[in-house]
Amino acid sequence: MTKTVIPLHQVTIRFAGDSGDGMQLTGDRFTMDTASLGNDISTLPNFPAEIRAPQGTLPGVSSFQLHFADHHIQTPGDAPDVLVAMNPAALKANIKELQRGAMIIVDSDEFTTRNLSKVGYETNPLEDGSLDSFKLHPVALTSITVAALAELNVARKDAERSKNMFALGLLTWMYHRPTEATEKFLAAKFGKKPEVLAANMAAFKAGWNYGETTEDFAVSYEIAPAKMPPGTYRNMSGNVAMAYGLIAGSKRSNLKLFLGSYPITPASDILHELSKHKKFGVITFQAEDEIAAVGSALGASYGGALGVTTTSGPGLALKTEMIGLAVMLELPLIIIDVQRGGPSTGLPTKTEQADLLQAMFGRNGESPAVVIAPSTATDCFAIALDAVRIATTYRVPVFILSDGYIANGTEPWKIPNVDDLPDLRVEFAKTQENFMPYERDPITLARPWAIPGTKGMEHRIGGVEKADKTGEISYDPTNHDLMVRLRAAKVAGITVPDLEVDDPSNDAKVLVLGWGSTFGPIAAAIEALRENGQKVAQAHLRYINPFPKNLGEVLAKYDRVLVPEMNMGQLAMLLKSEFLKDITGYNKVRGLPFSTSELMEAIMVVLND
Amino acid sequence: MTDLVLTKKDFTSDQEVKWCPGCGDYSILSTVQGYLPELGVPRENVVFISGIGCSSRFPYYLETFGIHSVHGRAPTLATGLAISRPDLTVFVITGDGDSLSIGGNHLIHALRRNVNLKILLFNNRIYGLTKGQYSPTSEQGKITKSTPAGSLDTPFNPISLALGAEATFVARSIDSDRKHLTEMLRAASAHKGSALIEIYQNCPIFNDDAFQIVKDGETKSAAILQLVHGQPIKSATHGVIYKEGGLQVVPLDSVSESDLVIHNANTPDPTYAFALSRLSSSILEHVPVGVFRDVERAEYGGLVNDQVADAIKTQGAGDLSKLLAGTDTWVVK
Numbered sequence A: 001m002t003k004t005v006i007p008l009h010q011v012t013i014r015f016a017g018d019s020g021d022g023m024q025l026t027g028d029r030f031t032m033d034t035a036s037l038g039n040d041i042s043t044l045p046n047f048p049a050e051i052r053a054p055q056g057t058l059p060g061v062s063s064f065q066l067h068f069a070d071h072h073i074q075t076p077g078d079a080p081d082v083l084v085a086m087n088p089a090a091l092k093a094n095i096k097e098l099q100r101g102a103m104i105i106v107d108s109d110e111f112t113t114r115n116l117s118k119v120g121y122e123t124n125p126l127e128d129g130s131l132d133s134f135k136l137h138p139v140a141l142t143s144i145t146v147a148a149l150a151e152l153n154v155a156r157k158d159a160e161r162s163k164n165m166f167a168l169g170l171l172t173w174m175y176h177r178p179t180e181a182t183e184k185f186l187a188a189k190f191g192k193k194p195e196v197l198a199a200n201m202a203a204f205k206a207g208w209n210y211g212e213t214t215e216d217f218a219v220s221y222e223i224a225p226a227k228m229p230p231g232t233y234r235n236m237s238g239n240v241a242m243a244y245g246l247i248a249g250s251k252r253s254n255l256k257l258f259l260g261s262y263p264i265t266p267a268s269d270i271l272h273e274l275s276k277h278k279k280f281g282v283i284t285f286q287a288e289d290e291i292a293a294v295g296s297a298l299g300a301s302y303g304g305a306l307g308v309t310t311t312s313g314p315g316l317a318l319k320t321e322m323i324g325l326a327v328m329l330e331l332p333l334i335i336i337d338v339q340r341g342g343p344s345t346g347l348p349t350k351t352e353q354a355d356l357l358q359a360m361f362g363r364n365g366e367s368p369a370v371v372i373a374p375s376t377a378t379d380c381f382a383i384a385l386d387a388v389r390i391a392t393t394y395r396v397p398v399f400i401l402s403d404g405y406i407a408n409g410t411e412p413w414k415i416p417n418v419d420d421l422p423d424l425r426v427e428f429a430k431t432q433e434n435f436m437p438y439e440r441d442p443i444t445l446a447r448p449w450a451i452p453g454t455k456g457m458e459h460r461i462g463g464v465e466k467a468d469k470t471g472e473i474s475y476d477p478t479n480h481d482l483m484v485r486l487r488a489a490k491v492a493g494i495t496v497p498d499l500e501v502d503d504p505s506n507d508a509k510v511l512v513l514g515w516g517s518t519f520g521p522i523a524a525a526i527e528a529l530r531e532n533g534q535k536v537a538q539a540h541l542r543y544i545n546p547f548p549k550n551l552g553e554v555l556a557k558y559d560r561v562l563v564p565e566m567n568m569g570q571l572a573m574l575l576k577s578e579f580l581k582d583i584t585g586y587n588k589v590r591g592l593p594f595s596t597s598e599l600m601e602a603i604m605v606v607l608n609d
Numbered sequence B: 001m002t003d004l005v006l007t008k009k010d011f012t013s014d015q016e017v018k019w020c021p022g023c024g025d026y027s028i029l030s031t032v033q034g035y036l037p038e039l040g041v042p043r044e045n046v047v048f049i050s051g052i053g054c055s056s057r058f059p060y061y062l063e064t065f066g067i068h069s070v071h072g073r074a075p076t077l078a079t080g081l082a083i084s085r086p087d088l089t090v091f092v093i094t095g096d097g098d099s100l101s102i103g104g105n106h107l108i109h110a111l112r113r114n115v116n117l118k119i120l121l122f123n124n125r126i127y128g129l130t131k132g133q134y135s136p137t138s139e140q141g142k143i144t145k146s147t148p149a150g151s152l153d154t155p156f157n158p159i160s161l162a163l164g165a166e167a168t169f170v171a172r173s174i175d176s177d178r179k180h181l182t183e184m185l186r187a188a189s190a191h192k193g194s195a196l197i198e199i200y201q202n203c204p205i206f207n208d209d210a211f212q213i214v215k216d217g218e219t220k221s222a223a224i225l226q227l228v229h230g231q232p233i234k235s236a237t238h239g240v241i242y243k244e245g246g247l248q249v250v251p252l253d254s255v256s257e258s259d260l261v262i263h264n265a266n267t268p269d270p271t272y273a274f275a276l277s278r279l280s281s282s283i284l285e286h287v288p289v290g291v292f293r294d295v296e297r298a299e300y301g302g303l304v305n306d307q308v309a310d311a312i313k314t315q316g317a318g319d320l321s322k323l324l325a326g327t328d329t330w331v332v333k
């Protein structure tokens, strides 16, 4: 049988199944094989807060979405073109997001009366016509996998567990992905368990052959490589990029990296990643709580290390008082908050941007700290490096506000050349007469970093207000006022790049200004609107405290400024109070990144206003 | 380190000491300043880290490095510093409220990890700095500003708590006993890992004479059970014997000298030191003073740094280019 091959520009696929079905692994493998073909990619894993919710239920559904294209893309895609649903729960949880005409591949073996009733299907959607507007492919995934493995003498349970590889094989065939890398990956992963390896390998091949031979799948698709700047690429998530940025920062500053951390979703992977890299001299310390985590990092900084702590919102709340001490001690400290839905435990595995004001103001007293935010997964690398620059040059606490979306999402990363990374070497204070621990550098206003072990430099510091220059305890009213202003001036004076505005028409009236992980969705929406002939400008803030020096000017140039945020208007509040500018917010807190289409709509509302 | 001829004066900072007249903190400060030259560590390699409280002002008065940090959190900073700078000698200064109330979590974890910290717990059984509320070591029924009808909580026995937290070195001393406290500092410094010294400290303002029984010439010799390694455990009038699977204090004239327990601070089983710690009640009828426990266990910072060194030895020092390049890559021309 000859099969048709249709070329496509882009596809969005969502793999969905039970938490135990291996959907994340399946998605990861498909991503790697797709990346190696040179497509641009963007991924979005979405998993439940419960580790293993009851099998086959809606709360237990885990999914992985991948958007890939023959051109540059900004987001993991809105509605999936293809849904792979491993059971009725996965179908039910995702069907609302599909558009008419989308392809649905389901494991029909799982659509038993019992499983259907678990999720409240009264009739079988595969048979009752409710999916008529979709391209439905019921495949007896489980039984074909088990049959394919019959000769291998594997337990039925192990055979069933390999069905995700069958699905991967089928999709690999459908989109003409190479098979070698997955085969190599499986060999490495299951090398020590030959039966499991054989089962996975056979299932993967069976899936591929199923596509090739059955009539159910008459069409396969090709997506040409995207035009990307030349270089060597790898797929990269925000959390790993952050960890790499910290290691790079440690290398380039020649400071020992010390991470004090307490596990919390979605930040733990930075701790996990860094703990693997001891050969870089990295010390990771899993503390008894978040206070100890940040305290240990600050203690390490005091000793001349690069002190870092990683957490999410609830943990940041606990670190508050110690960060205040860091403001007083004027020592380098990097605090990474991978934001998730709040308040309290909130939505632990979902994304949100609602810790901005906590980072800005969540301390007692006048307590300024630096706040910066990566705009994409791979930007986490650059932002971590810049946090090292700012923290060590100015001796201040620096917050990096990442979030669950870019922390777990991936995109291609052009691997940088190490020699092109900034030189971040620092100088500790050297032995000197009449040393004054709070005498400031006239340009940066930083105080000396005088570490223990430096002869003749013994001195005491602490959280009690200090006299200017000498650093001795001082309750003098004028001195306190002066020190508050000095600490503020130091942060306000930090050098950050000017805000760049992307306005090809050069006469847009509306500016869309974002911060953090909304960059991709905003850029995608604006690109689409410009293709429709709309004039709209885009700018994205990576530096929130201090703001870029030209921000006021930029805002003044536009009649309307729209600020989409995954919170109730926190950046908008800062902008309004700083610049007395009317800001239009677009605010959603659904635990999901913005979709391109909703942003297009929101921008159109302002354009037509 | 014989070329170091430092004196007590070298360890005395130029800051005016601001505790209340008669505060036990003065004598502790003087003893520590007097002991530090003997420690043989250059001043720049000594760091004192404290929390918040009257006692936590201590670092300001020492000519060493020091941090006056956050209430209860001194062990956290000290842990980060001690792990990343194993060349330093790090002391933690803390009060009974600082270490056993707000900072209880950090104290127990520093002890179980056996971080190389010398922790001096100034126990005045009261919140001094906040002007006299009861503390976690105040005896039940304590009348204070916050407990006019008497406190209801059962107090902590800091020694028992430390032992329960897997401490490898635990001792008790008294602010006014310079000689004894110096001995305890010496023993703590010789110990590798965490060492906790509980120091009974008088607060003449809010809890005067809380420890009078163990200080007063007339009562102290009977109350203090001296813990001396290799010696029978006894006071002037009482001794400690094994009884019914535990330890008991009995009048000396009711037993023969050979029945007394010979103190062995190196006893591996912590139940021995724990039983000793239970001999003191909050009315201080009998108070063991000295080193309860001194056993060897790998020091935490050493273990951490060994893992790093081992990774470098077996895998070679990290190569940043290689790390960034990874293994799963593709090339765009």
Ligand SMILES: Cc1ncc(C[n+]2csc(CCOP(=O)(O)OP(=O)(O)O)c2C)c(N)n1
Residues within 6 Å of the ligand: B052, B053, B054, B055, B056, B071, B094, B095, B096, B097, B098, B099, B122, B124, B126, B127, B128, B129, B130, B135
């Ligand atoms: C977070 C916080 N809570 C409360 C206080 C107020 N406070 C300061 S010291 C202290 C208790 C001190 O008691 P203790 O640790 O026994 O030290 P002492 O003054 O008796 O030496 C309290 C409650 C504080 N400084 N910080």
Ligand code: SF4
Residues within 6 Å of the ligand: B018, B019, B020, B022, B023, B024, B025, B054, B055, B124, B128, B129, B202, B203, B204, B205, B206
């Ligand atoms: S209040 Fe008590 S503990 Fe505090 S300085 Fe005065 S006497 Fe010492």
Ligand SMILES: [Mg+2]
Residues within 6 Å of the ligand: B053, B095, B096, B097, B122, B123, B124, B125, B126, B127, B128, B135
């Ligand atoms: Mg006290």
